[in-house]
Amino acid sequence: MDLFDDLPEPTQTSFAPPAQDEEDRRFKRRRDDEEEEEEDEIKKVCREGLPRLRGYAAARRGEREEMQDAHVLMPDMSSCLSSLPGHVSRISYFAVFDGHGGARASRFAAENLHLNLAKKFPSGDAENLDKLLKKCLLDTFRQTDEDFLKKASSQKPAWKDGSTATCILVVDDTVYSANLGDSRAVLCRTEAAADGQRKSVTLALSKEHNPTIYEERMRIQRAGGTVRFILLACDGLFKVFSADEAVKFVLGVLQETSVEQKDELTEEELRFEAACQQLASEAVRRGCADNVTVILVSVCH
Template identity: 50%
Template structure:
């Protein structure tokens, strides 16, 4: 017994792993029977260390928190049985063995494990008695450092992966930022813009659409040369209730824009251009309503408006109503062309539009303002302006890139029978058609764009579009 206590004291003073190795070495040098007895003695001695006042070890099903109780709450029966200070603590199993302990001794003679709560080697079960003594140690020769060490190792490994992932993301973002800078830097070379158009009356008695193509109005706008080197303007207008509103907008909107365009140095070109567009739409609408109300009877015409103002390589898209602007951009990853919407449709069924109309005292019936008007924003339509219909456009900004092919502007007569993707693909197929012959005095590229506009407009009518159809394609030159 003295040797057992000596070995226990040694185990408590050294690392648990080293103690286990010493124990295995000691057991291997003993005969089987002596080794079994030594296991029992050592187990009891480790359970009740010398000089400590601990409660008896619980059963394997006891909670983990009960493995070592506070000495102040130890039952009196145990305190009375505790030895005097300085006296060796003798396990109860040696002083008065019970039948169960004798049975355990017989099982020990058969070679039981040191701690019978431990699972078999290689098992992942931690037993029913809570954490095991060395359950964080891996099997011998596994090369692992236990659950704690494995957790730390995994944590470091994950942090390493996170650092690599972060570095990879930063590298990716850096490369994207570099590409963006290259694009912006390369944007000093202004992309050329040229518009082509085709229009069809369709089944309507009157052609109420209108359009404007101004490939270069830089001299008219007289912008500050230090900030702006090129200004272009393209627009389509879809009239309803007559041709006068769309015709008025086509004649006057760009003129008002030129007059309001910034002439001197400005702090922010973007903010100045947006304010210019807002004022231009408001002024044009007010001018038409003033003229319309002076007539006997008053004009009830209205019109949508979708305008693309190109300032150097930046597009400003301002629109009212359901005419649309689409950008064809090549995607290098998918190696396909995509149709990007540059404008926002305005119809009374949209939540924000309907709320504005209802707050103004109007209502939406059958998807129309007061059951009549199909659009919720327009130029003209004086009788609906007090019902929430407005001339304030949505304005969007788009930076042109070398991957951009063309811009499509069209009225709803086209998009009633074509999706944006279908229209873009149709135009692309026309541009790749080598059978289109060059007209006299015109380059082949111009002939193909003109043919694309005409073919698309014709196809829309063939598909059954009963509305006026206007198709405008703006070629982006590189």
């Protein structure tokens, strides 16, 4: 889902062959230094031009004997990769895993899926990055599943755990969503209505009708639309909330005028944290007996 214009590709640094004389080597070092500075400056501009992502999570055990959900918040996944491909300057990853039959599968996925993703991530000046990333996500899900099944079958008695997986991967200004099972990812955006007011619209990221379609993305931009946040949650939430109800509940908390101040958090961060916690608690209050895990990803322009 492209949110902004394409970013410039950084200049690539080349290295001098060892047979050059000393003067050539000094000149080459100066040129390399200049190119590295230029590349750093380009990447700095790229980062400053991207929306700031921040994840908030809330988890409730409900009436279950144990918490079988797991989640991962990685606003900056770059440290897991040996290098970033091409002109990419930021990679973020958020995921919810709803375990069943035990917590081992969900925990395994939370600990290993992003590591497998990092290993398979396209590197260098990869052409067709979008196509490669989609294949990378498929291969990552398959690899993580195979690894867990191998480990589970080697136990005595064999583990019978399973898990859903719902992940979003943000590569600069593009959002990729991948899922297995009945956990969901939905996106909230605001756009101008016919009466001049702004309204919120809820989109299921797992469906075809979303901003990955060029015509739909252009329509959103022409209407003055902006993403406000992305919500990931296990089915415990959606047993007592529809997607629209969950988004409206979050918006209601975000728009409240009073919020308890904390020195280490901004007012906006406090609102998202409160919205995340209150949504999970409300699901339990509404009678959900299942585990409930909620992740809110704020998109700040």
